[in-house]
Amino acid sequence: MKRLLLLTATFLLSIGAAEIEKAQAPSVYELKAAPGEEEASPRTSARESGPIEVTVEEAILLALKNNRSLRVEQFNTTIQRTFEDQELAVFDPVLSGSAQYAKQKELFRTRALTDAVTDTDNLASADIGVSKFFPTGTAVDVDISAQKSWSDLFSDQYASRAGFSVTQALLQGRGTEVNLATLHQAQLATQISEYEFRGFAETLVAAVEESYWDYALAGRQIEIFEESLKVAEQQLREIEEMISVGRMAETEVTAAQAEIAVQRQGLIAARGNFETTRLRFLRLLNPGGPDLWDRDVLLKHEPRLPEAVLDPAKTHVDIALKLRPDLNQAKLGFLSNNLEIVKTKNGLLPRMDFFVSLGKTGYADSFGSSVSNITDHYYDVLAGVTFRYPLRNRDARARHERSILGRDQAVEAIENLEQLIEVEVRTGYIEVASAREQVLASRATLNFQEEKLRIETEKLRVGRSTAFLVSQAQRDLISSKIAEISAVANYLKALVTLYRLEGSLLERRGIVAPGRDAVTLEP
Numbered sequence: 001m002k003r004l005l006l007l008t009a010t011f012l013l014s015i016g017a018a019e020i021e022k023a024q025a026p027s028v029y030e031l032k033a034a035p036g037e038e039e040a041s042p043r044t045s046a047r048e049s050g051p052i053e054v055t056v057e058e059a060i061l062l063a064l065k066n067n068r069s070l071r072v073e074q075f076n077t078t079i080q081r082t083f084e085d086q087e088l089a090v091f092d093p094v095l096s097g098s099a100q101y102a103k104q105k106e107l108f109r110t111r112a113l114t115d116a117v118t119d120t121d122n123l124a125s126a127d128i129g130v131s132k133f134f135p136t137g138t139a140v141d142v143d144i145s146a147q148k149s150w151s152d153l154f155s156d157q158y159a160s161r162a163g164f165s166v167t168q169a170l171l172q173g174r175g176t177e178v179n180l181a182t183l184h185q186a187q188l189a190t191q192i193s194e195y196e197f198r199g200f201a202e203t204l205v206a207a208v209e210e211s212y213w214d215y216a217l218a219g220r221q222i223e224i225f226e227e228s229l230k231v232a233e234q235q236l237r238e239i240e241e242m243i244s245v246g247r248m249a250e251t252e253v254t255a256a257q258a259e260i261a262v263q264r265q266g267l268i269a270a271r272g273n274f275e276t277t278r279l280r281f282l283r284l285l286n287p288g289g290p291d292l293w294d295r296d297v298l299l300k301h302e303p304r305l306p307e308a309v310l311d312p313a314k315t316h317v318d319i320a321l322k323l324r325p326d327l328n329q330a331k332l333g334f335l336s337n338n339l340e341i342v343k344t345k346n347g348l349l350p351r352m353d354f355f356v357s358l359g360k361t362g363y364a365d366s367f368g369s370s371v372s373n374i375t376d377h378y379y380d381v382l383a384g385v386t387f388r389y390p391l392r393n394r395d396a397r398a399r400h401e402r403s404i405l406g407r408d409q410a411v412e413a414i415e416n417l418e419q420l421i422e423v424e425v426r427t428g429y430i431e432v433a434s435a436r437e438q439v440l441a442s443r444a445t446l447n448f449q450e451e452k453l454r455i456e457t458e459k460l461r462v463g464r465s466t467a468f469l470v471s472q473a474q475r476d477l478i479s480s481k482i483a484e485i486s487a488v489a490n491y492l493k494a495l496v497t498l499y500r501l502e503g504s505l506l507e508r509r510g511i512v513a514p515g516r517d518a519v520t521l522e523p
Contacts, residue, residue, distance in 0.1 A: 051296040052287055056212050058300075059285060060509060063208045064201070066286040073200045077514065080186075080193040087183040090133060097128035121151040129163075135176040137169035146367060158370040163359035163380075170385075171349040178346040181339040188336045192329050194514035198506065199325035201513050204284070206500040211281045213489040216303050218274040220485045225267040228478050232260045232471070235457075239467055252467040259471035266478070303488040305439050308495065313429045316502050320425045321418060322518040323503030330417055331519040334410040341407060344400035350389035357382040421501075428498040435491035442484040449473070449480040 054062060064070065102123040109116050129143030143163050150156040173179065236256040242248040281297055289295065310316070321327065359380040362373030390396075453473040460470050499505040506513050 051298050052285070053298040053300060054285075055300040056209060057509070059212050059281075060205055060208050060511070062285045062287060063204060064511065066288060067204060067284060068286055070201065070204055073197055077190060077193045077197055080190045083186045084183065084190060087186045090183075091135060093130050093132045095128075095130055097126070099126040100124070117153070119151050119153045122149065124148045135179045137174040137179055139167040141165045146370070148367070156365060157363065158365065158367045159361055159363050160367070160370040160374055161359050161361040162374060163357065165355065165357035165382075167353050167355040170352040170354055172346055172351045173353075174346075178342055181343045185336050185339050188332050188339075191515075192332045195325040195329045195332070198513045198515035199329075201511070202325070202500050202503065202505045205505055205509060205511065206496050208284050209496045210493045211277070211284055212299065212301075213303055213492050215274075215277045215281050215297065216299050216301070217485055217489045218270065218277045219299070220303075221270040221482055222267065222274055224478055224481045224485075225263055225270050228474060229260065229263040229267060232256065232263050232474065235460075235467070235470060235474075236260060238461070242461075247463060255467035255471055259467075259474060262471075262475070263478075303485060303492060305436070305488055305491065306495075310429065310432060310498075313426050316429055316498065317422050317425050319504055320421050320502035323507075324421055324501075325503060325515055327414070327417055327421060327503075328515065328519040330410070330414045331521055334407065334414060334521060335519075337403065337407040337410050340403040341400070344396065344403045347396040348393065348400055350387060352388075353386045355382075355384060355386070424501045425498070428494070428501045432491070432494045432498050435487065435494040439484070439487040439491050442480065442487040446477075446480040446484045449477040453477045 052062075102121075104121045104123075106119050106121065107116050108119060125145060125147040127143055127145035129141060131139065131141040133139050141164070145161045145163070147159045147161075148156065149159075168174075236253070236259075239248060239252050239256050243250050243253065278297060279293060282292060282295065285297075286292070287295065357380070360374050361378045361380065362370045362376055363378065364370040364373050453470070453476075456470045456473040460467065496505065499508055507516075
């Protein structure tokens, strides 16, 4: 019998370990640069003071390393992973033990004796055991106990027992599919948090690139207004010289002075916009140091129209339907709903368990002898079946119906999300194409405005124009210059937005993050 108990326990342990090993979740990717991208990290990032000089790629890596919002988001996956450990703990062995002492004083009346007999019983016992639940729906208990009893009427007696019991679910709770469902749901929740993190990282990278070009645009606007202010001041001096020699009326000075005031107003506004953009950019980069908000940022890249050629819109849509983090999250949610159906469907079954308990006991007048006598012919066997089923079973039926409705809702939600994604990507595609055309149109307008200002300036010098018309031409030229650089920046930002909408921004920037694989659903 002892050999049979040992073989049974070993077999059950091996099955449980194999099933749980299959359920282990894959390791989580770290957010890092792809191989060959490490050299792009900014050398100035280690400095805690002074200006920060970065390219677009260096700004992205600096933000991925230091951004505080990203640091907060990185905890979510690790926190979610603890729920997996919590579900795995269901299958961990449990060691238990107890020790107790009981004393009872009783009064006995017997036919042999006329007087009542008083007896004091004493009982001391201790036991220790190990129990384990397996994914097959099997519960195994192994325990060893020792007991001593003594009284005024009887001799001391020692008993030692070794026991083994198995309980197997026959209907509800039977099988690895239902018993591992909650663990698999926890693993899916961890994967969902990885895709959430990927979506957050893509949003951060997009924000860094957009802020980079906004900062470059703000700096260029300052240069444009400073250059225009110098031109306006030069024109004022020329007008004053022509007035002094009688070639122009004194009233022309007012228009030139008004133009200088307008340019100064524009310069003040541009400088204010530059500072607020710098603060937002520093917030994203978070380079560290005691004087964070006083640090300057020097950009190595200027906004230029790239030679990128877009693929057909359908290609970008197909990429989005594979890589979009929110779509993959929805698909994982659908898989989790399927597991819930497995659990609730099993809950419709009656609870029927088969159990068997085997034990060997040794008796003696000392503890050591009782252990030795455990091989004697004293044993106990208990076997049976328990059954439980609530009439009407409305709770289980409601849970199962809710899980089916949740799955159907998830299917509709996925189809709706796919349609929304296609609209977003196609809209982003149109905006990129439109932004590129705006760049070409703004450059043509800038050339015309430069020529217009040149003509008006020459006409003013020969007395055939006025300072007001020259000032108007100068303002139009400034607007054209700002529009041209804004169009380039908007095109670069529209391109970033398109890549973010299709879920490929991190891959295109060489960033390795969790959630790289597309989730596929079996038809």
